[in-house]
Structure formats: C-alpha cells, structure tokens
Amino acid sequence: MPEQVEMAAYYVVAEALTNSAKHAEASMVQVDTVEGDDGSGGATLAGGTGLLGLKDRVEALGGRIVVNSPPEAGTTVRADLPLAAADGGH
Numbered sequence: 573m574p575e576q577v578e579m580a581a582y583y584v585v586a587e588a589l590t591n592s593a594k595h596a597e598a599s600m601v602q603v604d605t606v607e608g609d610d611g612s613g614g615a616t617l618a619g620g621t622g623l624l625g626l627k628d629r630v631e632a633l634g635g636r637i638v639v640n641s642p643p644e645a646g647t648t649v650r651a652d653l654p655l656a657a658a659d660g661g662h
Contacts, residue, residue: 599655609646615639626651
C-alpha cells in the first residue's frame with residue numbers, strides 16, 4: 573500500500589478506538605481489515621524487533637498476540653487486548 577494509505581488507516585483505527593474507549597461503554601471492540609496480506613509469509617515473533625515489540629506491548633497489558641504466517645500465504649496478526657487495561661482496570 574502507498575504510505576499515505578497506511579498512515580490514514582492507522583489514524584482511522586487509532587481514532588475509532590479512542591472514541592470507542594471514551595464514548596461507547598463497549599465490552600468488546602473489533603477491528604478487521606478487508607484487504608489481507610498475500611505476501612511471502614514466514615513472519616515469526618522471534619524474527620526481528622517489530623513483531624516482538626508488538627508482542628511485548630500486548631502482553632504488558634495482559635493481552636495476547638498470534639501471528640499466522642505460512643510460507644507463500646501471507647501474514648495475519650491478531651491481538652486480543654483487555655479493555656480493562658485501557659482505563660486502569662475500572
């Protein structure tokens with residue numbers, strides 16, 4: 573994707589999650605992408621600092637991250653984050 577599209581998507585998700593946390597009183601929020609990754613696959617949580625950094629951030633909040641990246645089949649990253657962590661457990 574072009575960098576401008578990636579940046580716009582990032583900010584849309586960030587703002588949507590912020591608004592949800594502030595106003596929705598939701599017990600669950602889900603973010604999905606329509607266009608998937610059809611790249612070379614083979615990504616692992618141990619393969620570098622990027623995914624490992626995400627893992628550290630997610631787990632520090634008591635969440636869980638799963639990377640599914642079979643060779644030649646793209647990569648899917650799923651992060652489950654507890655909403656209670658967003659407001660200090662309240």
